[in-house]
Amino acid sequence: MPVSQPVRPERRRAPRNSLNPDRILDAAVTLLDRDGIESFTMRALAEQLGVATMAVYSYFKGKDEIHDAVALRLLNTIELPPSGSADPGCELRDVCRGVYRLFTEHPSALPLLTLRPVRGGDAIAVIERMLALLCRSGLRPDEAARVQVALMQYTVGSALWNIRRARALRDESVRDRVRAKLDTLPAERYPALVALAPELMCAKGDGTAQYELGLDAMLRGLLPERPGTTA
Structure with missing residues:
Protein backbone atom coordinates (compact mmCIF):
# COMPACT_ATOMS: atom_id res chain seq x y z
CA MET A 1 0.00 0.00 0.00
CA PRO A 2 1.30 3.48 -0.76
CA VAL A 3 2.32 5.43 2.30
CA SER A 4 0.13 8.47 2.80
CA GLN A 5 1.96 11.75 3.01
CA PRO A 6 1.29 14.06 5.97
CA VAL A 7 -1.01 16.90 5.12
CA ARG A 8 0.57 20.26 5.68
CA PRO A 9 -1.82 22.84 7.09
CA GLU A 10 -2.31 25.74 4.76
CA ARG A 11 -1.21 29.12 6.00
CA ARG A 12 -4.29 31.21 6.51
CA ARG A 13 -4.37 34.07 4.06
CA ALA A 14 -6.02 37.37 4.72
CA PRO A 15 -9.19 38.03 2.72
CA ARG A 16 -8.52 39.83 -0.53
CA ASN A 17 -8.34 43.65 -0.25
CA SER A 18 -8.58 43.48 3.57
CA LEU A 19 -5.09 44.86 4.24
CA ASN A 20 -4.81 48.47 5.36
CA PRO A 21 -2.43 50.61 7.49
CA ASP A 22 -4.49 50.25 10.67
CA ARG A 23 -4.54 46.45 10.42
CA ILE A 24 -0.80 46.39 9.78
CA LEU A 25 -0.11 48.57 12.81
CA ASP A 26 -2.40 46.45 15.01
CA ALA A 27 -0.36 43.38 14.07
CA ALA A 28 2.91 45.29 14.53
CA VAL A 29 1.97 46.32 18.08
CA THR A 30 1.11 42.71 18.92
CA LEU A 31 4.42 41.43 17.57
CA LEU A 32 6.54 44.15 19.15
CA ASP A 33 4.94 43.70 22.57
CA ARG A 34 5.24 39.92 22.40
CA ASP A 35 8.66 39.39 20.80
CA GLY A 36 10.49 42.69 21.29
CA ILE A 37 11.91 45.19 18.84
CA GLU A 38 15.04 43.09 18.21
CA SER A 39 13.01 40.16 16.81
CA PHE A 40 10.67 42.27 14.70
CA THR A 41 10.98 41.75 10.93
CA MET A 42 8.83 42.60 7.95
CA ARG A 43 8.59 38.89 7.17
CA ALA A 44 7.31 38.07 10.66
CA LEU A 45 4.79 40.88 10.36
CA ALA A 46 3.57 39.56 7.02
CA GLU A 47 3.18 36.06 8.48
CA GLN A 48 1.19 37.50 11.39
CA LEU A 49 -1.10 39.19 8.86
CA GLY A 50 -1.31 36.18 6.54
CA VAL A 51 -0.04 38.11 3.52
CA ALA A 52 3.03 38.22 1.33
CA THR A 53 5.85 40.42 2.60
CA MET A 54 5.64 42.71 -0.42
CA ALA A 55 2.03 43.47 0.44
CA VAL A 56 3.21 45.18 3.64
CA TYR A 57 5.76 47.19 1.66
CA SER A 58 2.85 48.59 -0.34
CA TYR A 59 1.90 50.60 2.75
CA PHE A 60 5.19 51.08 4.64
CA LYS A 61 8.72 51.46 3.28
CA GLY A 62 10.30 49.35 6.00
CA LYS A 63 10.76 48.64 9.69
CA ASP A 64 11.78 52.16 10.65
CA GLU A 65 8.62 53.65 9.18
CA ILE A 66 6.50 51.07 11.00
CA HIS A 67 8.37 51.72 14.24
CA ASP A 68 7.65 55.44 13.92
CA ALA A 69 3.98 54.82 13.16
CA VAL A 70 3.61 52.43 16.10
CA ALA A 71 5.33 54.90 18.44
CA LEU A 72 2.91 57.65 17.46
CA ARG A 73 -0.07 55.31 17.78
CA LEU A 74 1.00 54.29 21.28
CA LEU A 75 1.58 57.90 22.31
CA ASN A 76 -1.97 58.66 21.25
CA THR A 77 -3.22 56.18 23.84
CA ILE A 78 -1.95 58.35 26.73
CA GLU A 79 -5.03 59.92 28.28
CA LEU A 80 -3.97 63.39 29.37
CA PRO A 81 -6.23 64.86 32.06
CA PRO A 82 -8.25 68.02 31.38
CA SER A 83 -6.02 71.07 31.76
CA GLY A 84 -6.56 74.00 34.09
CA SER A 85 -7.29 72.16 37.34
CA ALA A 86 -6.89 74.01 40.62
CA ASP A 87 -4.18 71.59 41.77
Missing part, protein backbone atom coordinates in the same frame (compact mmCIF):
# COMPACT_ATOMS: atom_id res chain seq x y z
CA PRO A 88 -1.33 71.24 39.24
CA GLY A 89 0.22 68.49 41.40
CA CYS A 90 -2.81 66.20 40.98
CA GLU A 91 -2.88 66.92 37.26
CA LEU A 92 0.83 66.14 37.01
CA ARG A 93 0.26 62.87 38.87
CA ASP A 94 -2.35 61.86 36.29
CA VAL A 95 0.03 62.65 33.42
CA CYS A 96 2.78 60.52 34.98
CA ARG A 97 0.36 57.66 35.60
CA GLY A 98 -0.72 57.81 31.95
CA VAL A 99 2.90 57.51 30.77
CA TYR A 100 3.55 54.65 33.21
CA ARG A 101 0.41 52.84 32.06
CA LEU A 102 1.49 53.13 28.42
CA PHE A 103 4.91 51.62 29.13
CA THR A 104 3.60 48.74 31.26
CA GLU A 105 0.70 47.83 28.95
CA HIS A 106 2.91 48.03 25.84
CA PRO A 107 6.49 46.90 26.55
CA SER A 108 7.46 47.84 22.99
CA ALA A 109 6.85 51.51 23.83
CA LEU A 110 10.00 51.62 25.97
CA PRO A 111 12.55 51.01 23.20
CA LEU A 112 10.44 52.75 20.56
CA LEU A 113 10.15 55.97 22.54
CA THR A 114 13.37 56.04 24.56
CA LEU A 115 16.03 54.62 22.23
CA ARG A 116 15.17 56.55 19.06
CA PRO A 117 13.83 60.01 18.23
CA VAL A 118 10.08 60.07 17.66
CA ARG A 119 8.79 61.91 14.62
CA GLY A 120 5.71 63.76 15.75
CA GLY A 121 4.47 66.17 18.36
CA ASP A 122 2.72 63.76 20.72
CA ALA A 123 5.78 63.11 22.88
CA ILE A 124 6.49 66.84 22.92
CA ALA A 125 2.91 67.48 24.07
CA VAL A 126 3.42 65.27 27.13
CA ILE A 127 6.67 67.03 28.05
CA GLU A 128 5.06 70.43 27.46
CA ARG A 129 2.18 69.60 29.80
CA MET A 130 4.52 68.38 32.52
CA LEU A 131 6.74 71.47 32.31
CA ALA A 132 3.75 73.83 32.31
CA LEU A 133 2.30 72.13 35.39
CA LEU A 134 5.63 72.28 37.22
CA CYS A 135 5.91 75.99 36.49
CA ARG A 136 2.32 76.52 37.67
CA SER A 137 3.17 74.74 40.90
CA GLY A 138 5.68 77.50 41.71
CA LEU A 139 9.01 76.03 40.62
CA ARG A 140 11.64 78.16 38.95
CA PRO A 141 12.33 77.33 35.27
CA ASP A 142 15.58 75.50 36.08
CA GLU A 143 13.85 73.55 38.87
CA ALA A 144 10.92 72.64 36.60
CA ALA A 145 13.28 71.26 33.96
CA ARG A 146 15.19 69.13 36.46
CA VAL A 147 12.06 67.81 38.18
CA GLN A 148 10.47 66.90 34.84
CA VAL A 149 13.52 64.80 33.96
CA ALA A 150 13.51 63.18 37.41
CA LEU A 151 9.82 62.25 37.11
CA MET A 152 10.33 60.74 33.66
CA GLN A 153 13.39 58.82 34.82
CA TYR A 154 11.44 57.39 37.74
CA THR A 155 8.42 56.56 35.57
CA VAL A 156 10.40 54.88 32.80
CA GLY A 157 12.64 53.04 35.27
CA SER A 158 9.67 51.79 37.30
CA ALA A 159 7.89 50.59 34.18
CA LEU A 160 10.98 48.71 32.97
CA TRP A 161 11.50 47.16 36.42
CA ASN A 162 7.90 45.98 36.65
CA ILE A 163 7.82 44.64 33.08
CA ARG A 164 10.88 42.49 33.76
CA ARG A 165 9.57 41.43 37.17
CA ALA A 166 6.22 40.39 35.69
CA ARG A 167 7.98 38.31 33.05
CA ALA A 168 10.14 36.60 35.67
CA LEU A 169 7.18 35.83 37.92
CA ARG A 170 5.33 34.06 35.12
CA ASP A 171 7.44 31.13 36.25
CA GLU A 172 5.77 30.17 39.53
CA SER A 173 9.03 28.72 40.84
CA VAL A 174 10.73 32.12 40.78
CA ARG A 175 8.76 33.47 43.73
CA ASP A 176 9.43 30.27 45.68
CA ARG A 177 13.16 30.59 44.99
CA VAL A 178 13.19 34.20 46.18
CA ARG A 179 11.35 33.26 49.37
CA ALA A 180 13.69 30.32 49.97
CA LYS A 181 16.72 32.56 49.48
CA LEU A 182 15.42 35.05 52.03
CA ASP A 183 14.71 32.22 54.48
CA THR A 184 18.34 31.04 54.34
CA LEU A 185 19.96 34.44 54.95
CA PRO A 186 21.87 34.61 58.25
CA ALA A 187 20.09 37.07 60.54
CA GLU A 188 23.32 38.23 62.17
CA ARG A 189 24.68 39.41 58.81
CA TYR A 190 21.45 40.67 57.17
CA PRO A 191 19.20 41.63 60.10
CA ALA A 192 17.04 44.09 58.17
CA LEU A 193 16.45 41.75 55.23
CA VAL A 194 15.52 38.85 57.47
CA ALA A 195 13.25 40.97 59.67
CA LEU A 196 11.43 42.54 56.71
CA ALA A 197 11.30 39.46 54.44
CA PRO A 198 7.47 39.08 54.73
CA GLU A 199 6.94 42.76 53.93
CA LEU A 200 9.33 42.57 50.99
CA MET A 201 7.45 39.62 49.51
CA CYS A 202 4.15 41.47 49.85
CA ALA A 203 5.63 44.60 48.27
CA LYS A 204 6.47 42.61 45.14
CA GLY A 205 2.79 42.04 44.41
CA ASP A 206 1.32 45.15 42.80
CA GLY A 207 3.78 47.06 40.64
CA THR A 208 1.33 49.90 39.94
CA ALA A 209 0.64 50.49 43.62
CA GLN A 210 4.38 50.51 44.31
CA TYR A 211 4.96 53.02 41.49
CA GLU A 212 2.23 55.33 42.76
CA LEU A 213 3.60 55.16 46.31
CA GLY A 214 6.95 56.44 45.08
CA LEU A 215 5.36 58.96 42.72
CA ASP A 216 3.33 60.52 45.52
CA ALA A 217 6.42 60.73 47.72
CA MET A 218 8.38 62.43 44.91
CA LEU A 219 5.64 64.95 44.24
CA ARG A 220 5.33 65.81 47.94
CA GLY A 221 9.07 66.28 48.22
CA LEU A 222 9.72 68.11 44.95
CA LEU A 223 6.74 70.44 44.61
CA PRO A 224 6.30 73.58 46.72
CA GLU A 225 3.79 73.24 49.52
CA ARG A 226 0.46 74.74 48.52
CA PRO A 227 -1.28 77.26 50.80
CA GLY A 228 -3.68 75.60 53.20
CA THR A 229 -1.87 72.24 53.18
CA THR A 230 0.14 70.67 55.95
CA ALA A 231 3.25 68.55 55.71
Whole structure:
Protein backbone atom coordinates (compact mmCIF):
# COMPACT_ATOMS: atom_id res chain seq x y z
CA MET A 1 0.00 0.00 0.00
CA PRO A 2 1.30 3.48 -0.76
CA VAL A 3 2.32 5.43 2.30
CA SER A 4 0.13 8.47 2.80
CA GLN A 5 1.96 11.75 3.01
CA PRO A 6 1.29 14.06 5.97
CA VAL A 7 -1.01 16.90 5.12
CA ARG A 8 0.57 20.26 5.68
CA PRO A 9 -1.82 22.84 7.09
CA GLU A 10 -2.31 25.74 4.76
CA ARG A 11 -1.21 29.12 6.00
CA ARG A 12 -4.29 31.21 6.51
CA ARG A 13 -4.37 34.07 4.06
CA ALA A 14 -6.02 37.37 4.72
CA PRO A 15 -9.19 38.03 2.72
CA ARG A 16 -8.52 39.83 -0.53
CA ASN A 17 -8.34 43.65 -0.25
CA SER A 18 -8.58 43.48 3.57
CA LEU A 19 -5.09 44.86 4.24
CA ASN A 20 -4.81 48.47 5.36
CA PRO A 21 -2.43 50.61 7.49
CA ASP A 22 -4.49 50.25 10.67
CA ARG A 23 -4.54 46.45 10.42
CA ILE A 24 -0.80 46.39 9.78
CA LEU A 25 -0.11 48.57 12.81
CA ASP A 26 -2.40 46.45 15.01
CA ALA A 27 -0.36 43.38 14.07
CA ALA A 28 2.91 45.29 14.53
CA VAL A 29 1.97 46.32 18.08
CA THR A 30 1.11 42.71 18.92
CA LEU A 31 4.42 41.43 17.57
CA LEU A 32 6.54 44.15 19.15
CA ASP A 33 4.94 43.70 22.57
CA ARG A 34 5.24 39.92 22.40
CA ASP A 35 8.66 39.39 20.80
CA GLY A 36 10.49 42.69 21.29
CA ILE A 37 11.91 45.19 18.84
CA GLU A 38 15.04 43.09 18.21
CA SER A 39 13.01 40.16 16.81
CA PHE A 40 10.67 42.27 14.70
CA THR A 41 10.98 41.75 10.93
CA MET A 42 8.83 42.60 7.95
CA ARG A 43 8.59 38.89 7.17
CA ALA A 44 7.31 38.07 10.66
CA LEU A 45 4.79 40.88 10.36
CA ALA A 46 3.57 39.56 7.02
CA GLU A 47 3.18 36.06 8.48
CA GLN A 48 1.19 37.50 11.39
CA LEU A 49 -1.10 39.19 8.86
CA GLY A 50 -1.31 36.18 6.54
CA VAL A 51 -0.04 38.11 3.52
CA ALA A 52 3.03 38.22 1.33
CA THR A 53 5.85 40.42 2.60
CA MET A 54 5.64 42.71 -0.42
CA ALA A 55 2.03 43.47 0.44
CA VAL A 56 3.21 45.18 3.64
CA TYR A 57 5.76 47.19 1.66
CA SER A 58 2.85 48.59 -0.34
CA TYR A 59 1.90 50.60 2.75
CA PHE A 60 5.19 51.08 4.64
CA LYS A 61 8.72 51.46 3.28
CA GLY A 62 10.30 49.35 6.00
CA LYS A 63 10.76 48.64 9.69
CA ASP A 64 11.78 52.16 10.65
CA GLU A 65 8.62 53.65 9.18
CA ILE A 66 6.50 51.07 11.00
CA HIS A 67 8.37 51.72 14.24
CA ASP A 68 7.65 55.44 13.92
CA ALA A 69 3.98 54.82 13.16
CA VAL A 70 3.61 52.43 16.10
CA ALA A 71 5.33 54.90 18.44
CA LEU A 72 2.91 57.65 17.46
CA ARG A 73 -0.07 55.31 17.78
CA LEU A 74 1.00 54.29 21.28
CA LEU A 75 1.58 57.90 22.31
CA ASN A 76 -1.97 58.66 21.25
CA THR A 77 -3.22 56.18 23.84
CA ILE A 78 -1.95 58.35 26.73
CA GLU A 79 -5.03 59.92 28.28
CA LEU A 80 -3.97 63.39 29.37
CA PRO A 81 -6.23 64.86 32.06
CA PRO A 82 -8.25 68.02 31.38
CA SER A 83 -6.02 71.07 31.76
CA GLY A 84 -6.56 74.00 34.09
CA SER A 85 -7.29 72.16 37.34
CA ALA A 86 -6.89 74.01 40.62
CA ASP A 87 -4.18 71.59 41.77
CA PRO A 88 -1.33 71.24 39.24
CA GLY A 89 0.22 68.49 41.40
CA CYS A 90 -2.81 66.20 40.98
CA GLU A 91 -2.88 66.92 37.26
CA LEU A 92 0.83 66.14 37.01
CA ARG A 93 0.26 62.87 38.87
CA ASP A 94 -2.35 61.86 36.29
CA VAL A 95 0.03 62.65 33.42
CA CYS A 96 2.78 60.52 34.98
CA ARG A 97 0.36 57.66 35.60
CA GLY A 98 -0.72 57.81 31.95
CA VAL A 99 2.90 57.51 30.77
CA TYR A 100 3.55 54.65 33.21
CA ARG A 101 0.41 52.84 32.06
CA LEU A 102 1.49 53.13 28.42
CA PHE A 103 4.91 51.62 29.13
CA THR A 104 3.60 48.74 31.26
CA GLU A 105 0.70 47.83 28.95
CA HIS A 106 2.91 48.03 25.84
CA PRO A 107 6.49 46.90 26.55
CA SER A 108 7.46 47.84 22.99
CA ALA A 109 6.85 51.51 23.83
CA LEU A 110 10.00 51.62 25.97
CA PRO A 111 12.55 51.01 23.20
CA LEU A 112 10.44 52.75 20.56
CA LEU A 113 10.15 55.97 22.54
CA THR A 114 13.37 56.04 24.56
CA LEU A 115 16.03 54.62 22.23
CA ARG A 116 15.17 56.55 19.06
CA PRO A 117 13.83 60.01 18.23
CA VAL A 118 10.08 60.07 17.66
CA ARG A 119 8.79 61.91 14.62
CA GLY A 120 5.71 63.76 15.75
CA GLY A 121 4.47 66.17 18.36
CA ASP A 122 2.72 63.76 20.72
CA ALA A 123 5.78 63.11 22.88
CA ILE A 124 6.49 66.84 22.92
CA ALA A 125 2.91 67.48 24.07
CA VAL A 126 3.42 65.27 27.13
CA ILE A 127 6.67 67.03 28.05
CA GLU A 128 5.06 70.43 27.46
CA ARG A 129 2.18 69.60 29.80
CA MET A 130 4.52 68.38 32.52
CA LEU A 131 6.74 71.47 32.31
CA ALA A 132 3.75 73.83 32.31
CA LEU A 133 2.30 72.13 35.39
CA LEU A 134 5.63 72.28 37.22
CA CYS A 135 5.91 75.99 36.49
CA ARG A 136 2.32 76.52 37.67
CA SER A 137 3.17 74.74 40.90
CA GLY A 138 5.68 77.50 41.71
CA LEU A 139 9.01 76.03 40.62
CA ARG A 140 11.64 78.16 38.95
CA PRO A 141 12.33 77.33 35.27
CA ASP A 142 15.58 75.50 36.08
CA GLU A 143 13.85 73.55 38.87
CA ALA A 144 10.92 72.64 36.60
CA ALA A 145 13.28 71.26 33.96
CA ARG A 146 15.19 69.13 36.46
CA VAL A 147 12.06 67.81 38.18
CA GLN A 148 10.47 66.90 34.84
CA VAL A 149 13.52 64.80 33.96
CA ALA A 150 13.51 63.18 37.41
CA LEU A 151 9.82 62.25 37.11
CA MET A 152 10.33 60.74 33.66
CA GLN A 153 13.39 58.82 34.82
CA TYR A 154 11.44 57.39 37.74
CA THR A 155 8.42 56.56 35.57
CA VAL A 156 10.40 54.88 32.80
CA GLY A 157 12.64 53.04 35.27
CA SER A 158 9.67 51.79 37.30
CA ALA A 159 7.89 50.59 34.18
CA LEU A 160 10.98 48.71 32.97
CA TRP A 161 11.50 47.16 36.42
CA ASN A 162 7.90 45.98 36.65
CA ILE A 163 7.82 44.64 33.08
CA ARG A 164 10.88 42.49 33.76
CA ARG A 165 9.57 41.43 37.17
CA ALA A 166 6.22 40.39 35.69
CA ARG A 167 7.98 38.31 33.05
CA ALA A 168 10.14 36.60 35.67
CA LEU A 169 7.18 35.83 37.92
CA ARG A 170 5.33 34.06 35.12
CA ASP A 171 7.44 31.13 36.25
CA GLU A 172 5.77 30.17 39.53
CA SER A 173 9.03 28.72 40.84
CA VAL A 174 10.73 32.12 40.78
CA ARG A 175 8.76 33.47 43.73
CA ASP A 176 9.43 30.27 45.68
CA ARG A 177 13.16 30.59 44.99
CA VAL A 178 13.19 34.20 46.18
CA ARG A 179 11.35 33.26 49.37
CA ALA A 180 13.69 30.32 49.97
CA LYS A 181 16.72 32.56 49.48
CA LEU A 182 15.42 35.05 52.03
CA ASP A 183 14.71 32.22 54.48
CA THR A 184 18.34 31.04 54.34
CA LEU A 185 19.96 34.44 54.95
CA PRO A 186 21.87 34.61 58.25
CA ALA A 187 20.09 37.07 60.54
CA GLU A 188 23.32 38.23 62.17
CA ARG A 189 24.68 39.41 58.81
CA TYR A 190 21.45 40.67 57.17
CA PRO A 191 19.20 41.63 60.10
CA ALA A 192 17.04 44.09 58.17
CA LEU A 193 16.45 41.75 55.23
CA VAL A 194 15.52 38.85 57.47
CA ALA A 195 13.25 40.97 59.67
CA LEU A 196 11.43 42.54 56.71
CA ALA A 197 11.30 39.46 54.44
CA PRO A 198 7.47 39.08 54.73
CA GLU A 199 6.94 42.76 53.93
CA LEU A 200 9.33 42.57 50.99
CA MET A 201 7.45 39.62 49.51
CA CYS A 202 4.15 41.47 49.85
CA ALA A 203 5.63 44.60 48.27
CA LYS A 204 6.47 42.61 45.14
CA GLY A 205 2.79 42.04 44.41
CA ASP A 206 1.32 45.15 42.80
CA GLY A 207 3.78 47.06 40.64
CA THR A 208 1.33 49.90 39.94
CA ALA A 209 0.64 50.49 43.62
CA GLN A 210 4.38 50.51 44.31
CA TYR A 211 4.96 53.02 41.49
CA GLU A 212 2.23 55.33 42.76
CA LEU A 213 3.60 55.16 46.31
CA GLY A 214 6.95 56.44 45.08
CA LEU A 215 5.36 58.96 42.72
CA ASP A 216 3.33 60.52 45.52
CA ALA A 217 6.42 60.73 47.72
CA MET A 218 8.38 62.43 44.91
CA LEU A 219 5.64 64.95 44.24
CA ARG A 220 5.33 65.81 47.94
CA GLY A 221 9.07 66.28 48.22
CA LEU A 222 9.72 68.11 44.95
CA LEU A 223 6.74 70.44 44.61
CA PRO A 224 6.30 73.58 46.72
CA GLU A 225 3.79 73.24 49.52
CA ARG A 226 0.46 74.74 48.52
CA PRO A 227 -1.28 77.26 50.80
CA GLY A 228 -3.68 75.60 53.20
CA THR A 229 -1.87 72.24 53.18
CA THR A 230 0.14 70.67 55.95
CA ALA A 231 3.25 68.55 55.71
